[in-house]
Amino acid sequence: MARQAERAEGDLGVPQNTKTTKATPPRPPSRAAQARAEAERRKRNRFLIAAGASAVVVVLIVALVVVKASSGSGSRTVSSAAAGEAPAPPQVVAALAGIPAATLAQSRGAVQTNSPRPITAPPLTEGGKPLVLYVGADYCPFCAAERWAVVTALTHFGQFTNLGVTSSSSSDVYPDTSTFSFYGSSYSSPYLSFTGVETATSTGKPLQHLTPEQEQLERTYNAPPYVASTSAGTIPWINLGGQFVQSGASFDPGVLKDKSLTQIAAAATVPSTAIGKNVQAAAAQLTADLCQLTGGQPATTCSAFGGTGGGR
Amino acid sequence: MAAAEASGTARRIGLAATVLSLVGLGASAYLTRAHYTTATVLACPDRGVVNCAKVTTSSYATFLHMPVAVLGLAFFAAVLPLELPAAWRSISSILRIGRMALLSGGVAMVLWLIYAELFRLDAICLWCTVVHVVTVALFVLTGLGTAATAPGTTAWDLDEVELAAETEAEELPASG
Numbered sequence: 221m222a223r224q225a226e227r228a229e230g231d232l233g234v235p236q237n238t239k240t241t242k243a244t245p246p247r248p249p250s251r252a253a254q255a256r257a258e259a260e261r262r263k264r265n266r267f268l269i270a271a272g273a274s275a276v277v278v279v280l281i282v283a284l285v286v287v288k289a290s291s292g293s294g295s296r297t298v299s300s301a302a303a304g305e306a307p308a309p310p311q312v313v314a315a316l317a318g319i320p321a322a323t324l325a326q327s328r329g330a331v332q333t334n335s336p337r338p339i340t341a342p343p344l345t346e347g348g349k350p351l352v353l354y355v356g357a358d359y360c361p362f363c364a365a366e367r368w369a370v371v372t373a374l375t376h377f378g379q380f381t382n383l384g385v386t387s388s389s390s391s392d393v394y395p396d397t398s399t400f401s402f403y404g405s406s407y408s409s410p411y412l413s414f415t416g417v418e419t420a421t422s423t424g425k426p427l428q429h430l431t432p433e434q435e436q437l438e439r440t441y442n443a444p445p446y447v448a449s450t451s452a453g454t455i456p457w458i459n460l461g462g463q464f465v466q467s468g469a470s471f472d473p474g475v476l477k478d479k480s481l482t483q484i485a486a487a488a489t490v491p492s493t494a495i496g497k498n499v500q501a502a503a504a505q506l507t508a509d510l511c512q513l514t515g516g517q518p519a520t521t522c523s524a525f526g527g528t529g530g531g532r
Numbered sequence: 533m534a535a536a537e538a539s540g541t542a543r544r545i546g547l548a549a550t551v552l553s554l555v556g557l558g559a560s561a562y563l564t565r566a567h568y569t570t571a572t573v574l575a576c577p578d579r580g581v582v583n584c585a586k587v588t589t590s591s592y593a594t595f596l597h598m599p600v601a602v603l604g605l606a607f608f609a610a611v612l613p614l615e616l617p618a619a620w621r622s623i624s625s626i627l628r629i630g631r632m633a634l635l636s637g638g639v640a641m642v643l644w645l646i647y648a649e650l651f652r653l654d655a656i657c658l659w660c661t662v663v664h665v666v667t668v669a670l671f672v673l674t675g676l677g678t679a680a681t682a683p684g685t686t687a688w689d690l691d692e693v694e695l696a697a698e699t700e701a702e703e704l705p706a707s708g
Contacts, residue, residue: 266682270675277639277668281646288650347585413586431652433591 305358305384305401312485313383316368317375319489319500321524324376324507327491327500328525333471335505336464339446343462344437346413350461350513354402355430355438357420359389362469363456364399368488369470369502370416370458371400376507376521377514378409385481386422394473398481403427411514412461419455441465460506461513470502539621545677546617549670553612556666560604563588563659567601576658587657592648600645604663607638611670623683632678635671642667 344351354370356363364387371380384401388394402416417428430438441447442457447467458466475494476484487495504525511522522528566588576584587593593600613619614631622628642664649656 263679263682266679267676270679274672274675277643277671280643281668284643284646284650345589347583347589431654433652 305386305403308380308383308385308400309481312385312481313371313375313380315485315489316372316503317379319372319503321376321507321521323491324372324500324504325524327497328504328508330491330501331471331497333498333502333505334451334466334468335470335502336458336460336466336509337447338464338509339441339462341441341446341462344459345461346415349409349411349413350463350510351413351415351459352461352510353434353437353459354414354416354456355434355442355458356402356416356418356456357424358386358401358403358418358422358427359392359420359424360455361388361392361394361397361473362454363418364388364394364397365469365471365473365476365498366456366458366502367400367402368476368484368499369506372488372499372503373506373510374407374409374412374414377412377510377518378407378414381406381408388473389422389424394477397473397476398479398484399476411517412510442467458506460509463513464509470505471498542620542677542681543617545673545681546615546620549615549620549673549677550612550617552666552670552673553608553615556663556670557605557608557612559659559662559666560601560608563601563663564599564605566659567593567599581654581656582658583655584657584659586655587649587653587660590648590653592645592652595641600641603641607634607641607667610634611638615670615674620677620681625683628678628682631674635667635674638667639671 344353352370352374356366371383374380383405384403386399386401388397388399390396401418403418405416407414407416415434417430417434419430420427437459438457441459442454442465443452446465447457451467454467456466456469458464460466475498479487479495484495484499487493488499490496491500507521508525511517511525512528514522516522516527519527566584576582588601595603611631611634614627614634619627619631645660646664649660
């Protein structure tokens with residue numbers, strides 16, 4: 221009580237039992253009031269600093285998210301439709317996935333193909349699984365040919381979703397070659413991970429960017445001695461788990477000339493056709509190498525290739 | 533009354549911070565276990581933008597040759613005792629500055645990892661995001677809590693400041 225009375229006096233700055241007149245100028249705040257005001261000011265400053273620092277952190281995070289969201293999902297810069305792609309017809313993908321592994325294995329070496337080269341490098345993995353990294357572009361006719369083999373091989377280890385279809389550039393060699401696009405697609409497999417990067421649309425507009433890690437891999441392993449000096453730096457470029465690399469298409473895109481998507485898919489299932497021979501031979505070599513990466517899994521695919529690929 | 537109120541503030545902040553620290557510790561422990569077993573044990577999608585395995589097995593999952601998951605676990609193990617209600621009642625400036633410095637370092641790391649996820653990896657790890665949210669929440673809570681409970685700023689302290697000033701004022705004429 222005594223303290224409260226003292227505080228009341230201090231707050232007013234005037235003793236309660238002291239009489240004042242109107243002529244008397246107001247007394248300056250007491251030392252106690254000044255000390256309290258100073259302490260209050262320090263408290264306010266501390267709160268401002270804490271709140272400011274918190275706000276800066278939150279604003280930075282929000283800014284990162286907003287910048288990312290405004291630049292598109294993932295490394296995508298335009299929609300699939302804007303990139304000139306359409307969803308892949310399910311029956312086309314199913315046709316390739318339905319080619320029996322034994323048929324593929326028999327086609328291995330049926331025609332001369334540009335095969336992945338075994339290399340000595342650190343394993344390339346993602347999520348504890350060997351990673352297949354594909355780098356290409358929608359306009360590129362050699363990439364157009366290669367995707368048929370890649371999709372055929374990979375659908376024997378897992379499944380694609382949102383796979384697109386497109387055609388190569390109209391103004392390049394092998395114009396308008398019908399093919400898939402990995403842009404916007406995802407791949408799910410218990411045995412493998414897959415990342416497909418399409419760097420440009422069929423008209424050559426920028427589409428996806430390589431991450432710094434992918435750039436480093438491409439710079440290192442898309443060059444001699446890992447690939448032939450004549451194909452160094454070209455696309456398509458494929459890295460199979462850091463153990464095999466391929467630069468350039470497996471086969472001549474000319475075999476796909478003037479064929480529609482469904483025509484190519486139908487022919488690809490028949491080993492006696494030119495398309496079937498080339499697509500299956502290329503897919504068979506990829507499959508054999510992938511079986512080596514997965515340790516012969518799944519058996520339904522790899523047993524036809526002698527378990528772990530059956531050598532080269 | 534004011535002293536009890538100050539103690540109650542410290543206790544409430546301490547309880548909230550302890551709960552957050554435990555959540556962070558649990559998520560970090562889970563990520564560490566996944567790191568040393570296989571990333572596929574993470575209850576998280578492994579396709580599309582949300583892809584824990586892609587993040588936790590990337591080159592950004594290590595920092596100075598140390599797994600980031602282990603650094604996170606060590607971080608929360610260090611933060612937890614500093615966030616207990618008993619620690620919040622302490623007026624030790626070393627403890628208060630150390631706690632704030634630790635959280636500042638944690639938030640800086642979180643900002644770097646969010647940047648790496650969004651712009652380098654194009655993938656988000658849900659469990660990592662839990663750790664990030666908890667770290668930022670702890671930073672905010674610890675910052676405001678440190679300001680609220682700093683010596684000389686609680687209601688009780690203000691009374692004491694005032695009383696000390698009054699006592700000093702009363703003693704001055706006598707000493708002069």
